[in-house]
Amino acid sequence: MQRKGQAMDRTTPWPLGSSAMAERIRAFDWSATPLGPVAGWPAMLRDTVQLALHHAMPMAVLWGDQRIQLYNDACIPILGKRHPDSLGRPAFTNWPEAAGPAEPLLTRAIAGETVTLADAPLRLDRDGRDAEAWFSITTSPLIDSDAGPRAAGILVTAFETTATVIADRERAAAFAVLRKREAQQRVILEVLPVGVAVVRPDGELEQCNAVMRHFLPTETMPSRDPERQGRWQGWDAEGRPIDVRDFPGARALRGESVLPGTEMLYTEDDGRRVWVRVATVPLMDAERRPQGQITVVHDVDAMKRGAEALRASESRFRSLVEGIPQLVWRAREGGLWTWASPQWTAFTGQSCADSLDMGWLDAVHPEDRDDARALWEKAAASGSLAMAGRLRHAASGEYRWFQTRATPVRDADGTIIEWLGTSNDVHELRALKDRQQILVAELQHRTRNLMGVVRSMTQKTLETSVDLDDFRARFWHRLDALARAQQLLSRLDDYGRVTFDELIRTEIAAMDGGPERVTLDGPMDVRLRSSSVQTLAMALHELATNAVKYGALGQAQATLAIRWWVERAADEDRPMLWVDWRESNVRHEGAQQGDRWGHGRELIERALPYQLDARTSFALTPDGVHCTIAVPVSHTTAAFMDMPGKDHRSVRSASRGG
Structure with a gap:
């Protein structure tokens, strides 16, 4: 093993060993990582990696500020699909969900502290299935004495404790069941x-x-007490009175067991007669000779009254739950259902038997099942259960949102013995809430757009007005056009669109300049984008206003033809509305029309392309204005136009005011 100050022997492959990770580390291109070539690694890093590779326990080394990751073969099952991409990369790059729990440990280890986290839960891929496992994880600082007290790296050692954790949980569950049974036995005896x-x-x-x-x-037992024998009466299966020699106690003294007992009628001192059940078991010696007996007398009269009361209570309960619209159910601890109401069966299609234990989860949306299980795990500690989730409607096959609440039923000791719950359909309520949010967002969006249009319109009108009277006249006309567009938008539902024929008819109808000379030719049902309606309406208004003042709508001999159609460009995946505005037989008198087209022409040639990604052309011909506008429209228009056999209604008529 190389020590500090020694040069690395380049003739010996490192790391040593034939393990899978040793071979992978030798073949890895470390020069492409912050660690650089292996030859330049600190001795402590190499020694620790070598130690980990020969260790049977899962061990990983995180080195440097970026915590570059190296690990041994035992870590591969833990990493699962994250292997081998985790090698040579910063810790948790491939496992971000583990960063939260582990980060405090790593921070303390870097500061020089060894920390152990016991029974840390991890989700692992085992045999292709997601499984929960537990590990005791120790983080130890790797301190180079020449580099100061702060650790240069971290050694992470893991020891799997899954079997211990599961065993502890099973013991805890068994103890809980035992405690529950003991509590039930105490209640019964009381x-x-x-x-x-x-x-x-x-x-x-x-x-x-x-x-x-x-x-x-x-x-003294009745068969041996002549004075009180008459207080005890019994009958056999055929209804014949039982002889005193066949009383349960007498039979036990002969070595017979009388279980579960014989029902007998006992007369109290006040003459009241009650039913009791007498059970006896003989006590035998080594030679199987009776040496006595254990006798139990159970007042079944009281039990019958209680059973009848319970049946009446159950009947009232069932009548109540079957008369309310909620889905009602009963459960044990942990969400194990014991009963489901007819409403549950009618909605989900599950029978009561199918829903028992955790069978009810089959009716829950797959994405909501983990949340339901997690909330049930916390219910006993919190004393309540409230959750929202989707349930499958058997008749329609759709999933609907339900709000589920449950309340615990406790015994005299405060122990939860049962849960009573209801699931209430809130699907429409959630839909209304979502719609409200959408409407508020749309209102805010439209308001911002409207204010922007008004601001721009005001500025442009000011710039082109001669005086205040001129500004007032122009501004009010343009404001009216904007109001007409807003009126069209305000009538829409969630999925509606303003159509172009509505927009052009509304604008032409607002003009008083000879609408009988206007020809409209184009398909109906061309659905505009809501965001483009205001700007396009202002452009049409400018064209119509100038046509009334100086062009085809203001001269008796002139005409106006407005044609429109929809095309899908070969190089674009969006439908385009093409509008052709053509005036004919217009006489130019006095100042040229071009002198009057400042704001309108700027709106058509600059604002439409900028705001709506439109294509426009504008020309003042000897006959009058010729303008074309191509603007993107809703994709639903294209889908509508492409439908085979669709009868697309068209507008081909002279307009007379709309």
């Missing part, structure tokens, strides 16, 4: 009036409890 006695061969009671003395105040 509630049920049971008489217990040890009887000698002569029929006298050797030992008994207070309840037994109530039934046998003379402390």
Whole structure:
């Protein structure tokens, strides 16, 4: 082993050994990592790596500020699919979920402290399945005395404790079950009036409890007590009275066991008659001769009353739960269901038997099952259960959101003996909440866009107005056009779109300059993007306003033809709406129209391409204005236009005010 100050023997392959990781480390290109070539590594790093490679326990070395990672063969099963990419890379690059728990340990180790984390849980890939495992992990500083007290690296050693953790959990679960059973037994003994006695061969009671003395105040078994024999009556399977010689106690003295017992009618001192069950077991010596008996007298009259009350209570409970819309269920600790209501069966298609224990999870959306299990694990400690998840609707096959809540039922000692829960359908409520959020976001977006349009429109109108009256007239006309666009947008539902024919009809209808001379030709149902409606509406308004003042809508002999169509460019995966605005027979009088086209032309030639990624052209011909606009439209328009056999309604008519 090389020591500090010694030069590395370049003739000996390093690291030594034939393990898989030794060979992989020898073949690795370390010059491409922050560690550099192996020949320049510190002796401590090489020695520690060599030590780890020969060790049977999982060991890893994290070196330098970036914590470059080297590890031995025993680490490969832990890394799973992260091997071999983890070699030579910073720690946790391939395992980011482990960084949170491990980072405090590494920080303390770098500071010079050895730290052990016991039974740390890890999720491993074992035999192609995700499995939970536990390890005791120790991080030790690797301190080079020449480099100061701060560690140059960290040695990580892992020892698997999965078997111990599972065994501890199983013991804890077994103890919990035992404690639960003991608690149940105590409750039973406190509630049920049971008489217990040890009887000698002569029929006298050797030992008994207070309840037994109530039934046998003379402390003599009935078959040996002539004065009280008449208080006890019994009948065989055929309904014939049982002879005193066949009373349970007499049979036990002959060596017979009477289990689970014989029902007998006992008469109290006040004449009240109660049903009891008498069970006896003989006590035998080594030669199998009876030496006495154990007798138990159980007041089944009280138990029958309790059973009847319980049946009545269960009947009321079932009537209640079957009359409410929620899905109702009962469970033991850990989410093990014991009963499911008819509503659960009707919704999920699961029978009550199918839902028992953890069978109900089959109706839960796969993505929500881990959360459900985790919440059940915490329920006993927190004393409540509340979770949201999706349940499969058997009739439709869809998953719907439910809010589930459960309350524990406790015994006299405060121990949880049962959980009662309900699952309430909140699917529509969640949908309304999501829609509200979408509407608020859309309102905020549209408001910002609208304010931007108004600000720009105001600035441009100011720049091109002669005086305040001129500004007022232009501004109000443009504001009206913007309001018309907003009115179209405000009528939409979640998935609606403003169509181009609606937009152009609305704008032409607002003009008073001879609409009978306007020809509209193009398909209906061309759906515009909501974000483009305002700007496109302003451009159409500028064209229409100038046509009324100086062009085709203001001169009797002139005409206006507006055509539009949809194309999908060969080099683009988006539909484009093409609009052709062509005026004819327009006479130019006085100032050229070009003198009046400052803001409108700038809007068409600059704002539309910039804001909507449009393509435009604008020309003042001897006949009037000729303008083309190509603007992207909604993909749903393209899907609609491409549908085979679709009857695309078209507008081919002279407009008369819309």
